[in-house]
Amino acid sequence: MAENPWGTRAPKEPKARKDAGVLVIGLGRFGSALATTLEALGQDVLAVEKSPELVAQWAGRIPLVEADAANPEALIQLGARDFSVAVVGVGSYLEASVLITANLVDLGAPQIWAKAISHEHARILQRIGAHHVVLPESDAGTRVAHLVSGKMLDYIEVEDGFTIVKMRPPRETQGFTIAETKILERYGVTVIGVKSPGQDFVYAEPTTRISANDLLIVSGHAELLERFAARP
Template sequence: MGDRQRGSGGVLVIGLGRFGASLALTLEELGTDVLAMDTSAELVQDYSGHLTHVVQADATNMDALQQVGAGDFSAAVVGVGTSIEASVLITANLVDLGRPVIWAKAISQSHGKILERIGAHHVVFPEKDAGQRVAHLVNGRLIDFIEFDDGFAIVKMRPPQEIVGLSLTESDIRAKYGVTVVGVKSPGRDFTYATPETRVSQHDLLIVAGHTDLIERFANRP
């Protein structure tokens, strides 16, 4: 396995729980070379028909990581969440290997701080992030929502009634609301980038970018 991955820039996914498995499957769909690991023979068997490369191994053991050529991957994802101790040991092993960019799942703020301090390059909080995202969706007319660290967001939303029938120049959204319409998806048509002449209809979907609080204000207009 190490020879196959050497210099390939693949991704090592450790832990086939819901987070790790979903991530591994999506990476493969995107054409990325993936090796998935888990200590559970049952999970390895379950995913052997869905993922190209799955092995049963204990990543808390450095020898096991070296046997699969973990140091030859460009990135490694620590998706273990049930055991903080295992998560920390695996992350520490990957740090010692030196090469992979480490993405580690955390189940609490304190867990995340430990992972950062021992050398994880990226710490993710799937449940917290999902909860915050869904709160924005539940709260208004947003259909999809992605927020960045600096409070900037990109959303998919239905248009407020007051801009329906107007071009973007006529509605002057950026000046009035402080947000930018990036694109428009009309029923039965492909997504198109917005221009000043783009006219918004009631059934359109808008892609809007801007600061989170301004987008929420815009999205909650009648």
């Protein structure tokens, strides 16, 4: 455990635990959406919120407690170290976000996710030991930019530029099989699957034929996907 929470600390490898679920700290828009979705998916969730108004708003809808997670004693009493995952959804208040994340690191929480509102905020959270940092607004802005600029219907950047998109097939591919189009050789991207109207999703094979009304699931580098999606 480092004495100075602002010093550089490499995150330890997360260790999965089976004795508890997900601790969600902060019930703003991000935290509440996360907590309710996890609850709907059947995950064990405990939300922590210090605002009496938000606690009253969510009482009876998800398991929650009123506490200030910036206080390490509160986290100890909640058994934060026993949760498999802890999510710090407090992003707008930088000091609270950093303190809560540092408290979880000091307690040895096995896997810490933290919301950041800027790249500078993200770097601080990573340096003090958060295992995963998300920038919801930045990520959403990037995703929407790709969607409004072309024919893509959905856009997910996985890592280091590798991206998966949902798109309409370019005219030159319509009526041909995957093998006949030579999409990988010509454009450097891979068709993962095809969804035809009224049909189940199927994984793409060389003999899979592409129709004008199909939806394609395509993977590859973002720049190459942009070029492919820009085809008429």
